[in-house]
Amino acid sequence: MKITEYLNHAEKPLFSFEILPPLKGQSIKHLMEGISPLMEFNPPFVDVTYHREEFIYKKHPNGLLEKVSTKKRPGTVGICAAIMNRFHVEAVPHLLCGGFTKEETENALIDLNFIGVQNVLALRGDAPKSDGKFVPEPDGHHYSGDLVKQIIGMNKGHYLHEETEVGFQTDFCVGVAGYPEKHFEAPSMKFDLKHLKAKVEAGAEYIVTQMFFDNKKFFQYVENVRAAGINVPIIPGLKPITTLGQIVNLPRTFFLDMPDDLLDELEKCATNEAVKQVGIEWAIQQSKELVANGLPCLHYYTMSKADATYKIAKAVF
């Protein structure tokens, strides 16, 4: 079923979450066992992230450097199939512009349709760490809005090559990303919202936000989104802080602010265990306020470690 149908028919706030494929070399068993307890809260869908290749430099005995590629977290499509089979919930794969030609995207969408995936989150992806700047594949998409157009085109039977004999049409429900604190490359919120609107006009049916720790920023964002004439559902993304390192890493990686009240509490913590407790309590308060404000679904970034999200869900749903 489509995410929008779940949202439209929800009688109470829905719980959903995001997982990462395991590192290459690790089995899926640990991941599946780890998320199993979260099924108690009846998530209609689980998002599975996609990780493009990273390039590393290997030094040869002669001193020459060779650029080699490595995919650290393969398996997005396989995990989607495994989740749908085992837990009977929708799996939402993240689909990137980066690293894909349009033809590869078309083929990936066919694979996803064949395994029964009905929803995808269309994203641009970040630049590989070694490159510093996002560069599309020679025949790939530059912005997620263009990826949305391709997916919606396939839903209408438009394939890249005219000679393709279309015997069936895909019917994906497409979500896109939104940024309550603005995407870091956008020169202004107005600019970012203009392009968010273009993604929705291209056919995106819902928005999932980047994590935020200050609900005031989220509520302001929703107001701005609506004022820009964007009317699709907005699903807030929440991440419980679980380690001391995240106090520095999360703002740096995701270009977001941490509220002073939260930082004051975190700075009193001497151990990761204490940080985790504060992070869980903060996320519970955030979640309760969002639910009280009528949000149809809350989405948790678990980083594939489900215990903190379990405690939050137990307190909220």
Ligand code: FAD
């Ligand atoms: P876009 O919508 O393409 O926007 C990128 C930037 O370009 C923005 O600043 C926007 O304002 C601007 N822009 C958009 N369209 C245009 C245009 N036509 N002309 C000029 N400027 C334009 N990354 C991964 O690698 N794997 C994942 O699984 C993943 N999952 C994510 C899930 C969520 C919910 C979120 C919020 C992010 C996720 N990301 C993931 C990170 C995401 O790929 C990055 O934030 C990326 O930098 C931007 O992706 P986007 O789809 O928002 O890009």
